[in-house]
Amino acid sequence: MGKVKVSTFAREMGTSDEKLLEQLRAAGVEKHSADQFVNDEDKRQLLAYLRKSHGGADEEEEPAPSKITLKRRSNRQVKQSFSHGRSRTVEVEVRKKRTFVKRRRDEELGDEEPEAETVGAEAAELEMEGAAAGSAPVAEEHEAPSTAEAEAAPETEEGEETTEREEAPMEEEAEPAEQQTAVEEAPAEEAAAVEGAPAEQPAPEEGPAPDKGKSKKGRKEQEEELRNKEASEEEGFESKKQRKKREKRAKREGRKREDRRGFERPEPQVREVAVPDTISVEELSNRLALKATELIKQLFKMGVMVTKNDTLDSDTATLVVEELGHKVKHVSEEALEEEVLAAEKPQGEAVARPPVVTVMGHVDHGKTSLLDYIRKAKVAAGEAGGITQHIGAYHVDTDNGTLVFLDTPGHEAFTAMRARGAQVTDMVILVVAADDGIKPQTMEAIDHAKAAEVPIVVAVNKCDLPDAEPEKVKQEMSQHGLIPEDWGGETVFVNLSAKTGDRVDSLLEMVALQSELLELQAVAEGPAQGIVIESKLDRGRGPVATILVREGRLHQGDVLLAGPEYGRVRALVNEYGDNVEDAGPSMPVEVLGLSGVPEAGDDAQVVTEERKAREISEMRHQRAKEQQIAANKRAKLEGMFEQMQQGEVAELPILLKADVQGSVEAMRESLEKLSNEEVQVKVIHAQVGGINESDVNLALASEAIIIGFNVRAEASARRLIEQNGVDVRYFSVIYEAVDQVKAALEGLLEPEITEEITGRAEVRDLFRVPKMGTVAGCQVIEGHVTRNAKVRVLRDNVVVYDGQLDSLKRFKDDAKEVREGYECGMGIKDFNDLKIGDVLECYESRETARTLD
Ligand SMILES: Nc1nc2c(ncn2[C@@H]2O[C@H](COP(=O)(O)OP(=O)(O)OP(=O)(O)O)[C@@H](O)[C@H]2O)c(=O)[nH]1
Numbered sequence: 001m002g003k004v005k006v007s008t009f010a011r012e013m014g015t016s017d018e019k020l021l022e023q024l025r026a027a028g029v030e031k032h033s034a035d036q037f038v039n040d041e042d043k044r045q046l047l048a049y050l051r052k053s054h055g056g057a058d059e060e061e062e063p064a065p066s067k068i069t070l071k072r073r074s075n076r077q078v079k080q081s082f083s084h085g086r087s088r089t090v091e092v093e094v095r096k097k098r099t100f101v102k103r104r105r106d107e108e109l110g111d112e113e114p115e116a117e118t119v120g121a122e123a124a125e126l127e128m129e130g131a132a133a134g135s136a137p138v139a140e141e142h143e144a145p146s147t148a149e150a151e152a153a154p155e156t157e158e159g160e161e162t163t164e165r166e167e168a169p170m171e172e173e174a175e176p177a178e179q180q181t182a183v184e185e186a187p188a189e190e191a192a193a194v195e196g197a198p199a200e201q202p203a204p205e206e207g208p209a210p211d212k213g214k215s216k217k218g219r220k221e222q223e224e225e226l227r228n229k230e231a232s233e234e235e236g237f238e239s240k241k242q243r244k245k246r247e248k249r250a251k252r253e254g255r256k257r258e259d260r261r262g263f264e265r266p267e268p269q270v271r272e273v274a275v276p277d278t279i280s281v282e283e284l285s286n287r288l289a290l291k292a293t294e295l296i297k298q299l300f301k302m303g304v305m306v307t308k309n310d311t312l313d314s315d316t317a318t319l320v321v322e323e324l325g326h327k328v329k330h331v332s333e334e335a336l337e338e339e340v341l342a343a344e345k346p347q348g349e350a351v352a353r354p355p356v357v358t359v360m361g362h363v364d365h366g367k368t369s370l371l372d373y374i375r376k377a378k379v380a381a382g383e384a385g386g387i388t389q390h391i392g393a394y395h396v397d398t399d400n401g402t403l404v405f406l407d408t409p410g411h412e413a414f415t416a417m418r419a420r421g422a423q424v425t426d427m428v429i430l431v432v433a434a435d436d437g438i439k440p441q442t443m444e445a446i447d448h449a450k451a452a453e454v455p456i457v458v459a460v461n462k463c464d465l466p467d468a469e470p471e472k473v474k475q476e477m478s479q480h481g482l483i484p485e486d487w488g489g490e491t492v493f494v495n496l497s498a499k500t501g502d503r504v505d506s507l508l509e510m511v512a513l514q515s516e517l518l519e520l521q522a523v524a525e526g527p528a529q530g531i532v533i534e535s536k537l538d539r540g541r542g543p544v545a546t547i548l549v550r551e552g553r554l555h556q557g558d559v560l561l562a563g564p565e566y567g568r569v570r571a572l573v574n575e576y577g578d579n580v581e582d583a584g585p586s587m588p589v590e591v592l593g594l595s596g597v598p599e600a601g602d603d604a605q606v607v608t609e610e611r612k613a614r615e616i617s618e619m620r621h622q623r624a625k626e627q628q629i630a631a632n633k634r635a636k637l638e639g640m641f642e643q644m645q646q647g648e649v650a651e652l653p654i655l656l657k658a659d660v661q662g663s664v665e666a667m668r669e670s671l672e673k674l675s676n677e678e679v680q681v682k683v684i685h686a687q688v689g690g691i692n693e694s695d696v697n698l699a700l701a702s703e704a705i706i707i708g709f710n711v712r713a714e715a716s717a718r719r720l721i722e723q724n725g726v727d728v729r730y731f732s733v734i735y736e737a738v739d740q741v742k743a744a745l746e747g748l749l750e751p752e753i754t755e756e757i758t759g760r761a762e763v764r765d766l767f768r769v770p771k772m773g774t775v776a777g778c779q780v781i782e783g784h785v786t787r788n789a790k791v792r793v794l795r796d797n798v799v800v801y802d803g804q805l806d807s808l809k810r811f812k813d814d815a816k817e818v819r820e821g822y823e824c825g826m827g828i829k830d831f832n833d834l835k836i837g838d839v840l841e842c843y844e845s846r847e848t849a850r851t852l853d
Pocket of ligand 1: 409
């Protein structure tokens with residue numbers, strides 16, 4: 001480098017001439033003017049002095065290599081393009097760290113580094129010094145990245161590596177800024193490229209830098225890397241946001257998978273569906289927890305076309321419920337109601353109650369007379385007001401207790417009640433006329449009483465008559481299992497006269513005593529339960545029902561459910577016409593305030609909540625309607641079904657009403673026995689009692705005839721019968737009824753068609769005759785053929801045509817008949833397709849009316 005003036009050197013060093021001269025002098029270089037020259041030796045001496053004066057080690061002591069670390073951060077954006085065409089800009093923060101190391105003197109001396117580099121190192125020293133002195137103008141000039149942030153403190157927490165380099169004692173580290181970008185590892189090379197880092201700079205492990213100077217093989221590798229890089233771009237350059245999204249998605253999917261495991265498609269729920277006798281489509285859909293439309297669709301698939309409000313019978317409901325994979329539980333609506341009403345059962349201690357007595361016996365043996373006498377006897381006895389009105393029952397007080405009489409004599413009411421499941425009677429008084437003895441209805445009464453397991457007290461009536469033979473009655477009765485007490489049996493016999501009233505009291509006493517043996521008991525308090533024994537629609541008072549209380553106590557103001565009707569009890573009236581506050585067990589009482597007229601035999605029940613009573617009432621009304629509709633439909637549909645199943649089946653629907661159950665059963669059996677394969681007698685309804693409006697309606701709907709056995713139609717029913725021309729027949733003898741029905745069935749039978757083959761002719765020749773078509777020249781080979789005969793064309797014994805003969809000629813003349821062995825010309829109506837060899841079979845068919853015998 002040679003000599004330079006002090007002033008020039010001072011400028012180079014960025015200091016003043018005076019200060020440099022001073023420092024030179026202090027270093028032992030005697031210079032006093034800025035115009036004097038300093039050589040290299042002077043410079044070295046000055047440097048040694050400066051090191052020493054700034055705390056550096058003595059030259060001889062060899063100072064330890066000191067180092068300085070510079071850090072710099074720079075932010076820039078890197079634009080990335082993905083293989084799928086989208087590009088994104090990534091914010092990249094590049095952190096650089098440079099460590100400058102001061103070399104040992106001997107190394108320094110041994111080095112052949114150019115002077116400039118030494119000056120660079122010196123400059124760095126000066127920078128240090130400048131920095132320490134508060135200014136570093138020279139160092140700034142020499143620092144390539146002039147904006148580099150100088151930090152004296154060594155950085156260790158970022159995994160700092162120090163690489164000593166001769167030419168550029170610096171180390172660069174490029175790190176992604178975690179907090180700013182998602183560039184995790186890869187951008188190192190880019191950061192390096194941006195910074196112009198030398199190619200040989202060790203590349204980060206994760207992303208080796210492409211090397212342009214590499215061989216062919218190297219290029220291949222490079223391409224491979226690029227491909228890999230491209231493939232992994234989405235992963236590699238996934239932003240933090242993306243990663244989070246991906247993680248969330250994965251989590252969600254994981255959860256979904258778990259969900260799928262946790263909430264696997266549930267097994268179809270199998271319900272137990274309560275199916276009553278009839279049920280509306282809507283109600284069934286509710287019970288199935290299914291939309292009504294779905295149920296209708298299912299029914300449609302099964303060939304049942306219904307609407308939401310239609311009623312299904314039990315069979316159809318069962319089928320559809322099972323078809324839908326549910327279980328059927330057959331229940332009667334009564335059972336469901338019972339469940340509701342069970343809660344209303346009176347609770348408490350049972351106490352003795354009066355017996356309820358029914359008077360039975362043969363016609364004219366004196367039942368009415370007996371009941372009248374007892375009732376009147378009470379008037380005579382001076383009961384307040386006397387029995388002023390017929391309410392269907394009354395009670396009588398005896399010395400041995402109270403008795404309640406059902407004021408409807410005969411076993412019809414008794415059986416009708418029993419048929420409805422209501423057994424009101426505790427005891428039967430069987431009236432037998434002493435002058436007449438046991439008669440058919442006496443026998444029936446015995447059977448009914450026995451069937452109901454009700455004890456019998458025999459009233460041997462008309463003992464006042466001279467021809468009375470009470471002993472004969474006892475004898476006859478004992479033959480039927482009713483053995484008198486005085487004969488060693490258990491049956492009480494009382495000889496009396498209803499006309500004179502003789503020994504009627506003793507009958508009452510005996511009944512009272514007998515009932516004591518029965519130990520009849522009932523709960524006397526609580527919500528009342530009873531049975532409707534009579535009902536009517538009174539013009540002034542509205543619906544009136546006589547209730548016989550069985551349990552509990554019926555009060556005025558109670559909400560009473562009676563059959564399908566309900567209402568708040570407006571008034572209670574006893575048999576004496578008195579309004580009463582309440583009625584206890586076995587007491588008959590007229591009830592006012594019901595919504596309608598219930599039927600005899602209907603249950604009556606006090607319901608605490610009016611709402612419940614209304615609901616049950618509505619349900620019962622609906623059920624009655626449904627049963628009626630279902631019965632009508634059934635009568636029609638089943639007939640059609642059977643006809644389809646059995647071909648042309650004729651059916652005679654019959655609605656049967658009879659005076660007694662025995663007659664009903666006997667008639668039903670006899671009539672149904674008339675059925676055969678072709679004709680069915682279908683008793684669609686059979687019941688004891690007169691023919692009422694509902695019967696006529698049912699018969700109309702079912703196109704049934706009505707048979708009344710010992711019964712007649714009610715006035716309203718008669719009007720309906722006349723209006724609609726319903727076929728009603730009355731009988732009093734069973735065989736007459738059976739004969740008439742048999743005749744009716746014979747009328748329904750298809751006439752028997754018998755067929756007789758009269759002859760056969762073989763086609764020998766064929767002629768085309770204008771206007772006549774084909775005429776066959778035939779020979780009669782069997783029997784005879786007649787002109788008006790029916791004919792079949794047989795070809796190889798197979799019928800190919802069945803029709804009528806059109807012409808029959810013998811030579812050119814029309815013939816009425818041609819006999820076997822003769823030739824004839826035969827033409828067949830509307831058939832010209834005859835062939836030689838065909839056989840024409842002539843036949844006649846006859847219709848014969850058939851009988852069932
Ligand atoms: N002499 C006599 N006649 C009696 C007696 N009881 C009833 N009669 C007569 O017998 C006939 C029939 O009596 P009812 O009481 O109507 O007989 P019933 O059993 O009720 O008859 P139905 O209602 O038709 O079943 C009447 O003419 C009565 O007067 C009796 O104790 N003595």
